[in-house]
Amino acid sequence: MFEINKPSPLSIARAAYQPKMPLALQGNVKIEKGAATESAGDQEQIKKLFPSTYGLPLITFVAGAAQEHKEINVGVILSGGQAPGGHNVISGLYDGLKKLNPSNKLYGFLGGPSGLIDHQYKELTADIIDKYRNTGGFDIIGSGRTKLELPWQFDKGAEICKKLNISAIVIIGGDDSNTNACILAEYYVNKNIPIQVIGCPKTIDGDLKNASIETSFGFDTACKTYSELIGNIQRDAASALKYWHFIKLMGRSASHIALECALQTHPNVCIISEEVAAKKWSLRDVVDMIADSVVRRAEKGFNYGTVLVPEGLLEFVPDMKALIAELNDLLADDTEFKQVRTSEKNAYIERHLSDKNAETFRSLPPFIASQLTMERDAHGNVQVSLIETEQLLIEMTKTKLAQLEAVGRYKGKFKTLHHFFGYEGRCAFPSNFDADYCYSLGFNAANLIDNGVTGYMSVIKNTYYATDKWIAGGVPISSMMNMERRNGKDVPVIKKALVEIDKAPFRCLEQLRGVWSGPEDHYAAPGPIQLFGPEEVCDRRTRTLYLETMEKEGKLD
Numbered sequence: 001m002f003e004i005n006k007p008s009p010l011s012i013a014r015a016a017y018q019p020k021m022p023l024a025l026q027g028n029v030k031i032e033k034g035a036a037t038e039s040a041g042d043q044e045q046i047k048k049l050f051p052s053t054y055g056l057p058l059i060t061f062v063a064g065a066a067q068e069h070k071e072i073n074v075g076v077i078l079s080g081g082q083a084p085g086g087h088n089v090i091s092g093l094y095d096g097l098k099k100l101n102p103s104n105k106l107y108g109f110l111g112g113p114s115g116l117i118d119h120q121y122k123e124l125t126a127d128i129i130d131k132y133r134n135t136g137g138f139d140i141i142g143s144g145r146t147k148l149e150l151p152w153q154f155d156k157g158a159e160i161c162k163k164l165n166i167s168a169i170v171i172i173g174g175d176d177s178n179t180n181a182c183i184l185a186e187y188y189v190n191k192n193i194p195i196q197v198i199g200c201p202k203t204i205d206g207d208l209k210n211a212s213i214e215t216s217f218g219f220d221t222a223c224k225t226y227s228e229l230i231g232n233i234q235r236d237a238a239s240a241l242k243y244w245h246f247i248k249l250m251g252r253s254a255s256h257i258a259l260e261c262a263l264q265t266h267p268n269v270c271i272i273s274e275e276v277a278a279k280k281w282s283l284r285d286v287v288d289m290i291a292d293s294v295v296r297r298a299e300k301g302f303n304y305g306t307v308l309v310p311e312g313l314l315e316f317v318p319d320m321k322a323l324i325a326e327l328n329d330l331l332a333d334d335t336e337f338k339q340v341r342t343s344e345k346n347a348y349i350e351r352h353l354s355d356k357n358a359e360t361f362r363s364l365p366p367f368i369a370s371q372l373t374m375e376r377d378a379h380g381n382v383q384v385s386l387i388e389t390e391q392l393l394i395e396m397t398k399t400k401l402a403q404l405e406a407v408g409r410y411k412g413k414f415k416t417l418h419h420f421f422g423y424e425g426r427c428a429f430p431s432n433f434d435a436d437y438c439y440s441l442g443f444n445a446a447n448l449i450d451n452g453v454t455g456y457m458s459v460i461k462n463t464y465y466a467t468d469k470w471i472a473g474g475v476p477i478s479s480m481m482n483m484e485r486r487n488g489k490d491v492p493v494i495k496k497a498l499v500e501i502d503k504a505p506f507r508c509l510e511q512l513r514g515v516w517s518g519p520e521d522h523y524a525a526p527g528p529i530q531l532f533g534p535e536e537v538c539d540r541r542t543r544t545l546y547l548e549t550m551e552k553e554g555k556l557d
């Protein structure tokens, strides 16, 4: 009577979805090499660091004639946080390889980059792949955050590739993982190790984009998932009339997710970290902006509303940034700190900070102060997803409103609820856009490998438009690099794309937020992602992609 593990009707129907691909990838594929590239910055230094993979040409695929394809074995790695569509990159890669030569094999390294180093792998066969088509998650092979950056790790990787006769590795990851993919590619070329390395742009955060990458996969689905929830909450708020909802949204550093969700849902307040940093706002300035909306709405009797808070906010507030940087150094070796009794930890930190940062630390509610001293991630950074910034803002807004009430400038009720939308969106069923985009990225990667290139990112362009207008190809990863100071050293990295406050998506928010902040409601409820139905509903692009494309094409006022 009860069946365990029975797939839902939606899973069954969705498994049959055939992702759409650019025309060039649908038949026989021919490679066209374009102009030689230069790095995004610091050309001389990058050229020296990547002598073999610097300056390679752009690649575009076009329809070609049938030809023989040699047999190849490929390894694939999922790196970092989950993003909807990862399984489709792998199924696209698998199908692309099998189409080129049915004898080709695909191996998945388990648990992220550590699978390559520790030789943990499994062969991905048709049975396995079919179970994961068009599903969310990274569970087909698992992911991890081990950094692939040291020669001994590269050598261990080469060892297992030799054993399995693997001649290409596809790394599906964010800016750091793709930076490391480029370093790995360069290492193998210089050591005459016959292994190609190809990257794929992943992250819900949307901060892996540049002149060559229009969007990272997963951003579309994650933002639509959060926007559905925000829209629902706003309807509830406008029905119940009694809560202000503070909603923290994922995005470790950049505020692209908060911005996109605001453009989809029209909240009363949306904070953009990059604006806070550019205008050197303090937390008090941020709280004033929130309190202003609360007060104006209360005057009309609207004691409810929504505030979107980007996860990385605190690191963009100048005072807090300085404090966090000193805390990161202080806790880099936390052996002594770990011995300190819990009740005395905050006092211990205060004693060890510089005067200015100690003052900022003292001004924080104790729960936030403690969260700032929690264990760092593998890169020595504070784990922003664990800091309850939304609660901090609630506390500070309460204090501000009490002050305004005391001088007769506010009379209202301020009951609050807080939410954090992050993990809920990272493994959602990929939207049609992400399902198509990811499958194409994977299929395209197979063609890059077949053409013998290395140190390239699989890239699909023109993505605002219908898939038959998409352009498939490859871009040398070295062309996306510049030098940045990390942990006291100048290193080559792919530049993280933060929200640019002079670009269309932010300017759109800036133009509309005065109206959204009230007193009247202007909420929008985009509803759930639709997987079946009319194209204008199911294949709708994000507002960010729309605005960026229109701006690039000079079609915005």
Ligand code: FBP
Pocket: 079, 080, 081, 082, 083, 174, 202, 203, 204, 205, 250, 251, 252, 311, 384, 385, 426
């Ligand atoms: P990636 O940059 O690896 O794609 O991960 C992004 C992210 O989802 C952030 O939005 C978030 O801050 C972080 O991962 C959470 O990390 P973890 O999964 O380790 O909790």
